[in-house]
Amino acid sequence: MNTTLKCISPIDGSVYAERTVMGLDAASAAVARARKAQKDWAKRPLEDRIALVRAGVARLNEMKDEVVPELAWMMGRPVRYGGEFGGVNERTNYMAEIAARALSPIEIESSAQFERRIARVPHGVVFVVAPWNYPYMTAINTVAPALIAGNTVVLKHATQTLLVGERMVRAFTEAGVPEDVFINLFLDHQGTEKLISSGSFDFINFTGSVGGGQAIERAAAGTFTGLGLELGGKDPGYVMDDADLDWAVDVLMDGAMYNAGQCCCGIERLYVARPLYDQFVEKATAWVSALKLGNPLDQETTIGPMANVRFANEVRAQTAEALASGARALIDPKLFPTDDGGAYLMPQILVDVTHDMRVMRDESFGPVVGIMPVDSDEEALALMNDCQFGLTASLWTNDVERAARIGAEIDTGTVFMNRADYLDPALCWTGCKATGRGGSLSEIGFHNLTRPKSFHLRKKTA
Known part of the structure; x- marks a missing residue:
């Protein structure tokens, strides 16, 4: 005992x-x-x-x-x-x-x-x-x-x-x-x-x-x-064809990587309108590549170790399974020599991912995010709802009515427009499903x- x-x-x-x-x-x-x-x-x-x-x-x-x-x-x-x-x-x-x-x-x-x-x-x-x-x-x-x-x-x-x-x-x-x-x-x-x-x-x-x-x-x-x-959570972001691209990249990547990805409402999967997809992925890769993994007591460190080796190993397992199934990793391991195979885990972006992969379906709770292109609001909505969890969803557009219309159809507790990974105390913090x-x-x-x-x-x- x-x-x-x-x-x-x-x-x-x-x-x-x-x-x-x-x-x-x-x-x-x-x-x-x-x-x-x-x-x-x-x-x-x-x-x-x-x-x-x-x-x-x-x-x-x-x-x-x-x-x-x-x-x-x-x-x-x-x-x-x-x-x-x-x-x-x-x-x-x-x-x-x-x-x-x-x-x-x-x-x-x-x-x-x-x-x-x-x-x-x-x-x-x-x-x-x-x-x-x-x-x-x-x-x-x-x-x-x-x-x-x-x-x-x-x-x-x-x-x-x-x-x-x-x-x-x-x-x-x-x-x-x-x-x-x-x-x-x-x-x-x-x-x-x-x-x-x-x-x-x-x-x-x-x-x-x-x-x-x-x-x-x-x-x-x-x-x-x-x-x-x-x-649990597996919060999605959807970047529409009229989104402010730089703003979306900055907020969504921060939402995916802050606190080593260990956020209840962190961004774990992204769907990007195909016309913006290549630019978004390029900018997101540069954003994540600039992070500094290291000792959290160092003022220069921007991403610290995960809280436990066990948590880091689960993220590694999901990533490895995705790569074995055809996904591609975009972040160069050489940029993160402090990844020690233990609690210190480098951040990663995955493309060519599908919902057959655990990294797009199960909670990762770590610094990894998968990005998929979509061709319509309907496709994005179906993918966002293809999940056992429902805490938040982040929609990126200049059209408030469009965001409200799509948001009404998402199975989630909170809908954000042009924001992510934030808890507004004036609104009820709630979730649905698992x-x-x-x-x-x-x-x-x-x-x-x-x-x-x-x-x-x-x-x-x-």
Whole structure:
């Protein structure tokens, strides 16, 4: 039985951090304390809860000099990008700004005879199981609105980013959030599943793999616990014949390669109108060839190692299978001598690809993208929908009506026009098909973190 969680750094394969797995009794007791603390937390004025959450995020920002290199050591993101503070701040601030409106009751009647309204009340204890690829931003998507809405939060982070939950809780506690309102647990899969199956939580938000989401659903079966699941993705981009070519190349290649391709809504497959195809491929190849693969602690590095050798090997396997089936690789390996066959993986563009290849069908979650020419919107739409996932789709055109028409037919959670790989906190972050269910952020995110409670108050009449 594994009693220690170890973060193996992709930088050099060393053990960067380790923590003891919390026993089930101790974890259950911690959750019980969070449940006890929830009632008093929910009774605080909304303005107080908002102020404390903002203060917690502000305190986290003050830890930037520690957080940024920690992320590099734990999951390989280059320090030149400065961590995830921009997204964390944007999402927290927006959810704080809309909280009063989103959580306000629906007033049906206020008369001499009746008061009728539908209130929104917190679930109770919210369990957040967060991933390693954007460990702060994915966690804050639920942590901030859940706390603002009056829930207490239990956070469990991926072992690859072992220290993130500990640091977040420390920041919020130092900022004045009461102990037991926001807690971090070090759990293995078995302990996590036992807590869930025992009905310890009132709502669970999980971001991770399809297999992980299936395990969460199985564990929660019969408990009637609400679930929000953001799982896999294979997000497409479609460059139409009237697109701004240079703009499309720059944004789509960044969307495919940023964070070593380890983005939930990263671009993994591209369809380009045939008149623009050759130019697009030429420009994209030059863009990717200019990246610098290396140690993420080096300010010159633009693409770091993948978080784990296992993840890099899956990308290598998909690429090798595609090449064996007739695909062509356009990026010269000589430009990336730091590819060590381990976690350091060179970026790659593949052409002559088809949907018979896994690299165009299965989630890659790494710095590889396949590009296909298409001859019509109908062909592009069929290919974009030929996928088990549905998180985002990126459309490139100067015609808003065309984008809206095509976007309405794509099986996806978000449609972008002339943008990619971005999460707008004002819009619901959601997916369909094997990408999961539920939604975070926006007013709908608050609705998912609360439940409706109806009041029908009949007044005494003469």
